[in-house]
Amino acid sequence: MKNQKGFTLIELLIVVAIIGIIAAIAIPSLLRARVSANESATQGDIRTLISANAAYEGASGGNGYASAPTCLNQPANGACIPGYSATAPTFLDVNLSTTTLTKSGYVRSYQPTGTVGVGASGYCYAASPSTLNRTGTRSFGGDSSGVLGGTQAGLVCCTNGALDTACPALN
Numbered sequence: 001m002k003n004q005k006g007f008t009l010i011e012l013l014i015v016v017a018i019i020g021i022i023a024a025i026a027i028p029s030l031l032r033a034r035v036s037a038n039e040s041a042t043q044g045d046i047r048t049l050i051s052a053n054a055a056y057e058g059a060s061g062g063n064g065y066a067s068a069p070t071c072l073n074q075p076a077n078g079a080c081i082p083g084y085s086a087t088a089p090t091f092l093d094v095n096l097s098t099t100t101l102t103k104s105g106y107v108r109s110y111q112p113t114g115t116v117g118v119g120a121s122g123y124c125y126a127a128s129p130s131t132l133n134r135t136g137t138r139s140f141g142g143d144s145s146g147v148l149g150g151t152q153a154g155l156v157c158c159t160n161g162a163l164d165t166a167c168p169a170l171n
Contacts, residue, residue, distance in 0.1 A: 031134075038105040038136050042127045043150070043170070045096055045103070046142040049110075049125050052091040054146065057119070059084065059091075064119025065144055066091075069110045071119075073097035082118060105135025113161025124158035141167050 052072045053065045060081045066072045071080035072092035095101075101108045106127040114121030122144040129136030132153050141157025141164070142148045149157055149167035157167035 035105075035134075035136055038129075039138060039140075041104040042106045042108070042136070042140055043148060045108070046125055046127060046140055046148050049092065049096060050142045050146055050148065053123060053144065056081075056091045060117070060119055063117030064115065064121055065112065065123050067112050067115070067118070067120045069097045069099060079118065102130055105130055106140075109158075111158055111161050120161075122161045124161045124163060126156070126158040128157075129153050139167070140170075 049069070049072070056066050056072055056075065057064065059075065063081070066080065069092070071077060073090050073094050074097075075081045075090060076084045076086040076088065095103070099110055107130050108125065108127040110123060110125050112120035112123045124141055124143040126139070126141045128139040137153055138150050139153050139155055139157050140148065140150045143158070143161070143163045145163070147163055147169045149163045150170045151157060151164075151167045155166045156164055158164060163169075
């Protein structure tokens with residue numbers, strides 16, 4: 001009889017079964033980690049927008065918050081802060097300064113309210129998962145009071161330019 005080298009079919013099936021078990025254990029953990037990362041990134045972006053709007057309101061001399069998120073990136077625009085130098089710093093990155101944005105698995109929207117001078121008297125920035133339980137499990141929002149709130153996904157965080165009562169403040 002010849003001396004044959006290689007693996008038997010049973011040995012290969014055992015290896016495939018072990019790899020399948022490891023994958024079944026690891027994949028749900030990786031998905032939970034991705035959801036957690038999306039939620040953390042979204043919360044950070046909302047905090048950034050709240051800070052940018054507070055700085056904008058101060059720079060506008062009390063003429064309100066940004067009437068559109070583009071004003072946070074281009075405050076020298078005539079419709080934003082009159083007389084603001086084009087060489088002066090901006091308040092927000094161009095990637096976050098769009099009215100409706102999908103980023104990190106969340107659909108975000110900026111909702112200004114009322115008017116004060118050339119700006120808005122308030123605002124609310126809402127973020128909901130683009131695919132519930134896949135990209136996120138909670139909705140978030142931040143408003144002109146400086147509060148970041150969160151709730152179970154599917155519920156609205158912003159109503160009439162302010163955080164909804166269903167969206168309590170996060171620590």
